[in-house]
Amino acid sequence: xxxxxxxxxxxxxxxxxxxxxxxxxxxxxxxxxxxxxxxxxxxxxxxxxxxxxxxxxxxxxxxxxxxxxxxxxxxxxxxxxxxxxxxxxxxxxxxxxxxxxxxxxxxxxxxxxxxxxxxxxxxxxxxxxxxxxxxxxxxxxxxxxxxxxxxxxxxxxxxxxxxxxxxxxxxxxxxxxxxxxxxxx
Numbered sequence: 001x002x003x004x005x006x007x008x009x010x011x012x013x014x015x016x017x018x019x020x021x022x023x024x025x026x027x028x029x030x031x032x033x034x035x036x037x038x039x040x041x042x043x044x045x046x047x048x049x050x051x052x053x054x055x056x057x058x059x060x061x062x063x064x065x066x067x068x069x070x071x072x073x074x075x076x077x078x079x080x081x082x083x084x085x086x087x088x089x090x091x092x093x094x095x096x097x098x099x100x101x102x103x104x105x106x107x108x109x110x111x112x113x114x115x116x117x118x119x120x121x122x123x124x125x126x127x128x129x130x131x132x133x134x135x136x137x138x139x140x141x142x143x144x145x146x147x148x149x150x151x152x153x154x155x156x157x158x159x160x161x162x163x164x165x166x167x168x169x170x171x172x173x174x175x176x177x178x179x180x181x182x183x184x185x
Contacts (some may be wrong), residue, residue, distance in 0.1 A: 007034060010046050014053065023053050 011034065014027045030045035 004034070004039060007039065007043055007046060010050070011042075014046065014049055017053060019049075019053055023049050026052075 011027060011031050014023075015031075019027065026045050026049040030042040030049065033039075033042035033045065
C-alpha cells in the first residue's frame with residue numbers, strides 16, 4: 001500500500017467513528033486536503049484527530065470487522081517477518097565479521113612473511129654484490145697471471161729458438177765431419 005492509500009484508510013476509519021464536532025471537522029478538512037494533493041497537511045490533521053479522538057471502535061459491519069482482523073494479522077505477520085529478517089541479518093553480520101577477522105589475520109601473516117622475504121632478499125642482494133666484486137677481482141688476477149705465463153712462454157720459446165740457432169752451425173759442422181769421414185772411408 002502506498003502512503004496515500006494508508007492515509008485514505010486512516011481518514012475513512014476516523015469518519016466511521018462517533019467523533020465530537022471539532023474532531024469531525026479536522027477529519028473532513030484532512031479529507032479535503034488529501035483530495036487537493038496536500039498530503040503532508042492532511043497527514044498532520046489526521047494525526048491530530050487520532051490523538052484527540054477517544055479510542056472507541058469505529059462503526060463496523062461484518063466485512064469491515066474481517067478487514068480489521070486481517071489488517072491486524074498482516075501487521076503482526078509483517079512484524080514477525082521483520083524480526084526474523086533482523087535476526088538473520090545480525091547472524092549474517094556476525095558470521096561475516098568472524099570471516100573478515102580470519103581473512104585479516106591471514107593477510108597480516110602473509111604481510112609478515114613478505115617482509116621477512118624482502119629482508120632476506122636485500123641481504124642476499126648485498127652478498128651477491130660483494131661476491132660479484134670478488135669474482136671481478138679474481139678474474140683480473142687470473143688475466144694478469146695468464147699474461148705473465150704468456151710472457152714466460154714467449155721468453156722460453158725465444159730462448160729455445162736461440163739455442164736451436166746456436167746448435168745449427170755446430171750440427172752443420174758435425175754433419176760435414178760425418179760426411180767427410182764417410183767419404184774417406
